[in-house]
Amino acid sequence: MSSEFIQGEEVKLEPLESDMASLKRQEAQQYIYLDGNSLTTEQLLRLGNGTYKIKLTPEAERRVNKSRDLVEKVINENQVVYGINTGFGKFARTVIPRDKLKELQENVVRSTAVGVGDPLSPERSRMLLALRINVLAKGYSGISLETFSQMIQAFNASCLSYVPEKGTIGASGDLAPLAHLALGLMGEGKMWSPKSGWTDAKYVLQAYGLQPISLKAKEGLALINGTQMITSLxxxxxxxxxxxxxxxxxxxxxxxxxxxxxxxxxxxxxxxxxxxxxxxxxxxxxxxxxxxxxxxxxxxxxxxxxxxxxxxxxxxxxxxxxxxxxxxxxxxxxxxxxxxxxxxxxxxxxxxxxxxxxxxxxxxxxxxxxxxxxxxxxxxxxxxxxxxxxxxxxxxxxxxxxxxxxxxxxxxxxxxxxxxxxxxxxxxxxxxxxxxxxxLSTSAAAEDxxxxxxxxxxxxxxxxxxxxxxxxxxxxxxxxxxxxxxxxxxxxxxxxxxxxxxxxxxxxxxxxxxxxxxxxxxxxxxxxxxxxxxxxxxxxxxxxxxxx
Missing domain, CATH: 1.20.200.10 (Fumarase/aspartase (Central domain))
Structure with missing residues (x-):
């Protein structure tokens, strides 16, 4: 869309109809719309090589908001629900006070980011993030739209977390790799970007004008629980x-x-x-x-x-x-x-x-x-x-x-x-x-x-x-x-x-x-x-x- 300045004011000029069609075609070529239901392996590889960026469908946004509303209702009514206000695994019966819920979610990410070995390549890290975004778009994870949007912004800027390839047993999903994925988005650990290569995550996000994610109740678990490492590879x-x-x-x-x-x-x-x-x-x-x-x-x-x-x-x-x-x-x-x-x-x-x-x-x-x-x-x-x-x-x-x-x-x-x-x-x-x-049985036989x-x-x-x-x-x-x-x-x-x-x-x-x-x-x-x-x-x- 072009613009002209008249008497110091910027006036937007609507493009011609042919220009609009051209813009729509360009956008269709640049973005893959994720709804959590229709992603293909071919599309995921295109997202991985950086050819396309991500947008959410309006229906996906609606579902994400509705699931978050229910999480907030649970918290406000002091209901006890696993993963929201309890510990994890063996600690599932430990109730966590409301003023500690943010710390609970941050702790589960930090303590779970224990992978070892070489990092995934930027292409594979990008695929992992794209697939996690697609699953969250289904609207059953309880993540907030604010946090979700920050993930998509990081993907579109190619700010990609350092994810070691080893350390997942595929029990409660790919916990360690996904925790590393979340850790970078929180501004901790390392990230890669086209400008910086591998360096401290907080500086990478800062260079692209992005804010680190600040986890709300349930969001840490929403980011790390799933089979996206296995499935993206x-x-x-x-x-x-x-x-x-x-x-x-x-x-x-x-x-x-x-x-x-x-x-x-x-x-x-x-x-x-x-x-x-x-x-x-x-x-x-x-x-x-x-x-x-x-x-x-x-x-x-x-x-x-x-x-x-x-x-x-x-x-x-x-x-x-x-x-x-x-x-x-x-x-x-x-x-x-x-x-x-x-x-x-x-x-x-x-x-x-x-x-x-x-x-x-x-x-x-x-x-x-x-x-x-x-x-x-x-x-x-x-x-x-x-x-x-x-x-x-x-x-x-x-x-x-x-x-x-x-x-x-x-x-x-x-x-x-x-x-x-x-x-x-x-x-x-x-x-x-x-x-x-x-x-192999892990997590005090909770994951047996x-x-x-x-x-x-x-x-x-x-x-x-x-x-x-x-x-x-x-x-x-x-x-x-x-x-x-x-x-x-x-x-x-x-x-x-x-x-x-x-x-x-x-x-x-x-x-x-x-x-x-x-x-x-x-x-x-x-x-x-x-x-x-x-x-x-x-x-x-x-x-x-x-x-x-």
């Missing part, structure tokens, strides 16, 4: 898993071409007889990339009359193995989206009923179990990929030079690259042991069963990182193998993948330092460049409509 894990899973199909197709495999195993009639959604989807993707009337392959034509009828399982069973990974990701995403938009703190303020009730929604078992399952599922992409790398490198299993290099002996080629892939797969086997089968969900989330991310690295090595190896099949060409979409890689990584003519090649190839995958290269060609096929 889980949202990142499931989105990264989605990205790598669909590109694994492309890399597998390229390897199959180089090893002169058959496409017969991907016939749609085979998969219609076992119609798991992921299996059907992967088979269709492979058909869209490999030899067909739409995208012919010279390589496929070169062995069309051979007597070979069945490939090794790492090639012919890709739809079954990759398929269940896709279905696992879809299942886990459903669990996490539900969790992201659920009330997971305690006690719960039911403003419509006029009651505040203690329950167990804080328990982290749902996201913990789901993320253990995600790690187990996605790991299989690396496991089968490493076996394909072995087939590419082993001359007794392929028609290619040993370790994909000329002058073998003088050059080692991909010999040790395959060892790196094997090492990562072996690490994953240990990391895939589910953390949620463990439990816990989920260990924080570790489930962190190790799921580590497993996915290893999967990305292994598939990057297979991408390099498959493109290197293609050098020895020339002058024959593969299908047009797979040639686009080869060309994409060759814009950033040269063929391996003689031994060289390869770690940087691995990271470059991995970046192509994490940025979805490989998917983007083939997507237009895949769309030319009529892929089956199966649930995401």
């Amino acid at each position: 889980g949202a990142e894990a499931v989105e990264r898993a989605t990205v790598i899973a669909r590109q694994a199909d492309i890399i597998a197709a390229l390897t199959l071409e180089v090893l002169k495999g058959t496409t017969r195993a991907f016939d749609s009639d085979i998969h219609d007889l076992r119609p798991h959604p992921g299996q059907v989807k992967v088979a269709a993707r492979l058909r869209s990339l490999l030899h067909s009337d739409i995208h012919p392959s010279e390589i496929a034509g070169s062995h069309r009359l051979c007597e070979h009828v069945q490939d090794p399982y790492t090639l012919c069973c890709c739809p079954q193995v990759h398929g269940v990974v896709n279905d696992t990701i879809a299942f886990v995403k459903t669990i996490l989206v539900t969790e992201m938009n659920s009330v997971t703190d305690n006690p719960i303020v039911f403003a419509e009923r006029g009651e505040i009730i203690s329950g167990g929604n804080f328990h982290g078992e749902y996201p913990a179990k789901a993320l253990d399952y995600l790690a187990i599922g996605v790991h299989e992409l690396a496991s089968i990929s490493e076996r394909r790398i072995e087939r590419l490198c082993n001359p007794s299993l392929s028609e290619l030079p040993a370790f994909l290099v000329n002058d073998g002996g003088l050059n080692c080629g991909f010999m040790m690259a395959q060892c790196t892939a094997a090492a990562l797969v072996s690490e994953n086997k240990v990391l895939c042991h589910p953390s949620s089968v463990d439990s 069963h816990v989920s260990m969900g924080g570790w489930a989330a962190r190790k799921a991310l580590r497993v996915i990182e290893h999967v990305e690295q292994v598939l990057a090595i297979e991408l390099l190896a498959a493109c290197q193998g293609l050098e020895f099949v020339r002058p024959l060409h593969t299908t047009e979409p797979l040639e686009r993948v080869y060309e994409l890689l060759r814009t950033v990584v040269k063929p391996l003519v003689r031994d060289r330092f390869m770690t940087s090649d691995f990271e470059i190839a991995r970046k192509l995958l994490t940025e979805e460049k490989v998917w983007q290269a083939v997507q237009p060609y895949m769309e030319q096929h009529k892929l089956p409509q199966v649930p995401e």
